[in-house]
Amino acid sequence: MPVTRRGFALIELLVATLVSAALVVLVGRMLLGAAAMLRDRSERMGLEQSIRVSVGSAQAMLEPLGVDPGSGADLSAAGASSLVARVVRGSGVLCDATADRLSVRAGPQWWYGLRAPVKNRDTLMVASILGTAQWISAPLIGNPLTGLCPDGSQAIVLPTALSVSSLAAIGGGSPVRVFEPVELRLYPSTGSSWVGLRLAATAEAIQPLAGPFSAVAPGLDYRDLQGNPTGAGIDVAMVLLSLEGLSERGGGVGLARRDRVHSDSITVAVSLRGRQ
Amino acid sequence: MNRRGIALLLTMAVLLTLGVIATTGVTLAIREADLGRTALADAKARAAAEAAVAEGFQGWSRGIAPVVAGDSVAFPVRPLPGAVFGSLTLHSLGGPILALRGLGEAVGPNGVVLSKSHIELLIRLDSAVADSVVYPRAITRGWRRIP
Numbered sequence: 001m002p003v004t005r006r007g008f009a010l011i012e013l014l015v016a017t018l019v020s021a022a023l024v025v026l027v028g029r030m031l032l033g034a035a036a037m038l039r040d041r042s043e044r045m046g047l048e049q050s051i052r053v054s055v056g057s058a059q060a061m062l063e064p065l066g067v068d069p070g071s072g073a074d075l076s077a078a079g080a081s082s083l084v085a086r087v088v089r090g091s092g093v094l095c096d097a098t099a100d101r102l103s104v105r106a107g108p109q110w111w112y113g114l115r116a117p118v119k120n121r122d123t124l125m126v127a128s129i130l131g132t133a134q135w136i137s138a139p140l141i142g143n144p145l146t147g148l149c150p151d152g153s154q155a156i157v158l159p160t161a162l163s164v165s166s167l168a169a170i171g172g173g174s175p176v177r178v179f180e181p182v183e184l185r186l187y188p189s190t191g192s193s194w195v196g197l198r199l200a201a202t203a204e205a206i207q208p209l210a211g212p213f214s215a216v217a218p219g220l221d222y223r224d225l226q227g228n229p230t231g232a233g234i235d236v237a238m239v240l241l242s243l244e245g246l247s248e249r250g251g252g253v254g255l256a257r258r259d260r261v262h263s264d265s266i267t268v269a270v271s272l273r274g275r276q
Numbered sequence: 277m278n279r280r281g282i283a284l285l286l287t288m289a290v291l292l293t294l295g296v297i298a299t300t301g302v303t304l305a306i307r308e309a310d311l312g313r314t315a316l317a318d319a320k321a322r323a324a325a326e327a328a329v330a331e332g333f334q335g336w337s338r339g340i341a342p343v344v345a346g347d348s349v350a351f352p353v354r355p356l357p358g359a360v361f362g363s364l365t366l367h368s369l370g371g372p373i374l375a376l377r378g379l380g381e382a383v384g385p386n387g388v389v390l391s392k393s394h395i396e397l398l399i400r401l402d403s404a405v406a407d408s409v410v411y412p413r414a415i416t417r418g419w420r421r422i423p
Contacts, residue, residue, distance in 0.1 A: 052315075066417035112422060172345070175373060175375075274416060
């Protein structure tokens with residue numbers, strides 16, 4: 001009786017199964033490894049971005065700060081995990097001044113503002129054009145209006161209240177700054193630390209800016225003009241911000257999940273350039 | 277013999293997955309390189325603007341000073357190495373305080389401006405010595421980055 005050769009022998013099936021299983025394991029490991037590596041890179045990029053955003057924001061906030069005998073220091077509170085500073089929201093040049101209003105030249109070459117000035121939230125500072133180099137602080141008691149400069153060009157009119165002596169020190173050509181007190185704080189959240197900003201005048205809650213960072217990182221430190229540590233806002237000439245950024249999740253997916261959290265640290269020294 | 281199977285489908289699925297992973301990897305690499313290039317261009321532009329302003333502190337001829345509000349004078353600035361350019365302008369604000377503005381630009385290989393940095397320093401010119409050159413003196417709170 002002839003032997004029928006249809007189908008596979010048991011050994012052939014076993015070999016085919018083993019080869020297939022080996023291929024599945026190899027391809028699976030390769031896929032999971034590649035996915036893990038990609039996620040790892042993505043987490044690292046997120047970590048670097050958090051550091052970049054924090055440092056950039058701190059530089060933008062701190063570099064223009066200054067101090068003068070007329071209006072004091074822009075840095076009003078200097079702590080290990082937070083600072084409060086008058087942050088510029090707009091700047092321009094005066095074309096006219098009276099006891100109850102300041103007229104600022106309008107137009108793109110004259111007025112730079114992140115937003116329109118807001119009464120009782122912002123403070124005005126006007127540079128003296130007399131011999132004494134100082135800035136004069138003035139309240140913003142009404143929202144801005146439109147008007148004209150004495151030479152007929154467009155102006156932004158800022159309602160204020162100036163004393164006679166202040167009015168005598170300013171005039172056409174005086175630079176004007178619009179300030180708002182802002183708090184930069186490193187605050188704890190879910191076992192790590194975040195960098196956040198808070199508008200002091202509106203008493204709003206802290207708004208997260210970037211993170212997470214290590215909760216044990218040094219934070220903020222201050223130096224005077226000689227490089228000595230100081231905590232008094234009027235003496236601060238340089239702010240050191242130290243951060244240790246953490247990735248939010250470990251790299252990897254599925255069986256290849258790696259719970260290792262990456263970290264990278266930076267210490268940046270920001271000179272208060274508005275201080276001369 | 278029944279030759280229909282899932283080998284082709286499996287192969288296509290694996291190849292598709294590998295393709296997606298490879299594409300994502302290449303995209304991430306390009307993005308990271310772009311971020312690095314942008315950061316470098318920003319730093320170059322900022323340095324050029326700072327250098328232009330610093331050069332202004334070497335002083336200029338007494339006759340060069342705009343008076344009417346809005347008038348300006350552009351100063352020649354030494355060229356910088358690499359594809360970086362800096363320029364310096366003195367602006368009258370209509371009073372004794374003037375604005376010294378430095379502009380830095382980092383340019384790519386095809387001439388496209390990769391990054392610009394514009395900074396301003398408020399100055400007075402009352403520190404002139406008894407020669408034909410005037411020297412600027414920065415005033416407090418006078419430094420800012422112009423958007």
